[in-house]
Amino acid sequence: MTTTEPELLSVQGLHVAFPGRGGAPPARAVDGVDLDVRRGEIVALVGESGCGKTTLARSLLGLVRPTGGRIVFDGAPLELSARALKAYRKRAQLVLQDPSGSLNPRHTVYDIVAEGLRIHRHPGDERTAVAEALSRAGLRPPERFFLRYPHELSGGQRQRVVIAGALVLEPELLVADEPVASLDASVRGEILALLLRLRTELGLSALVVTHDLGLAWNIADRVAVMYLGRIVETGAVEQVLTAPRHPYTQALLSVLPEAPGSPVVLAGEPPDPSRIPTGCRFHVRCQVLAGGEAARAGVADDCRNGNLEILRADGDSQVACHWARARAVEATAGGEAGGGAAVRPG
Numbered sequence: 001m002t003t004t005e006p007e008l009l010s011v012q013g014l015h016v017a018f019p020g021r022g023g024a025p026p027a028r029a030v031d032g033v034d035l036d037v038r039r040g041e042i043v044a045l046v047g048e049s050g051c052g053k054t055t056l057a058r059s060l061l062g063l064v065r066p067t068g069g070r071i072v073f074d075g076a077p078l079e080l081s082a083r084a085l086k087a088y089r090k091r092a093q094l095v096l097q098d099p100s101g102s103l104n105p106r107h108t109v110y111d112i113v114a115e116g117l118r119i120h121r122h123p124g125d126e127r128t129a130v131a132e133a134l135s136r137a138g139l140r141p142p143e144r145f146f147l148r149y150p151h152e153l154s155g156g157q158r159q160r161v162v163i164a165g166a167l168v169l170e171p172e173l174l175v176a177d178e179p180v181a182s183l184d185a186s187v188r189g190e191i192l193a194l195l196l197r198l199r200t201e202l203g204l205s206a207l208v209v210t211h212d213l214g215l216a217w218n219i220a221d222r223v224a225v226m227y228l229g230r231i232v233e234t235g236a237v238e239q240v241l242t243a244p245r246h247p248y249t250q251a252l253l254s255v256l257p258e259a260p261g262s263p264v265v266l267a268g269e270p271p272d273p274s275r276i277p278t279g280c281r282f283h284v285r286c287q288v289l290a291g292g293e294a295a296r297a298g299v300a301d302d303c304r305n306g307n308l309e310i311l312r313a314d315g316d317s318q319v320a321c322h323w324a325r326a327r328a329v330e331a332t333a334g335g336e337a338g339g340g341a342a343v344r345p346g
Contacts, residue, residue: 005038015068027274029055031229034313044216047226093166097178099158103150110146133168156187235317245324297326
């Protein structure tokens with residue numbers, strides 16, 4: 001994937017906040033995000049549970065209303081009226097994590113896949129469109145699945161039905177929220193291969209939300225690492241995942257079986273999004289700050305108190321970390337290469 005492809009989806013300074021309970025401050029689930037997805041590109045959005053990934057993904061489909069910033073699709077700002085969202089969702093589809101929860105158990109596979117066609121009053125032959133969508137999703141011959149119910153299918157087949165339901169409207173963008181998290185390992189590779197094939201054959205763009213860095217390695221062109229509502233590191237997938245610069249990215253990668261050295265165990269849980277720390281929002285759990293490396297680099301006070309700007313939505317490798325930036329300056333001055341330990345996620 002080249003960086004010259006035009007953006008299909010552009011997120012600019014996006015904020016999503018939820019009212020606090022009992023007079024508490026609002027929870028800033030998405031707290032300033034710039035993110036682009038280009039035509040024919042797969043971007044992985046990674047991070048641990050509670051970092052805001054799913055809220056961001058749902059806001060991109062208009063399912064959660066942003067409280068600030070804007071979403072631009074195919075060069076036009078996304079309008080949040082019911083009519084505009086209906087037209088938009090014909091071009092951008094959501095694939096959810098749990099196929100069992102997203103499929104109506106009382107509907108046949110045919111009716112599940114045909115639902116989008118009926119909602120959007122799609123012209124043309126419905127039966128042909130459903131059969132083509134099922135076939136593209138890897139359920140062949142498609143007619144064999146028309147009258148089956150979700151409980152009669154395997155987990156992998158159910159996820160393929162979900163994907164077929166998204167494909168039937170011939171969208172340009174898929175937003176896939178943990179698309180293989182509930183599947184057996186033997187099926188995960190099949191679904192990932194399917195997404196890659198759909199990108200090649202149909203020119204689909206995709207934003208894949210995941211906590212699995214191995215999945216990101218295998219499927220994505222670019223990766224954006226999210227922590228406490230913000231992107232903290234982004235760039236080409238191979239660059240970010242083989243030479244991570246942010247301590248949070250390094251910690252996520254360290255627990256993979258093939259990672260060198262000992263796993264980094266982060267202290268505690270991510271802070272409450274209604275009480276985001278000053279300075280770097282990761283500093284209260286940061287192994288670099290706790291181990292004294294930030295102090296030796298002369299940036300410990302910046303880590304605790306110095307705010308970091310929102311990372312730009314372009315193809316460049318970027319990191320929101322005072323320590324990583326200090327190391328980069330030092331490496332440039334000394335002619336040394338920076339970055340974390342090289343890891344090739346499986």
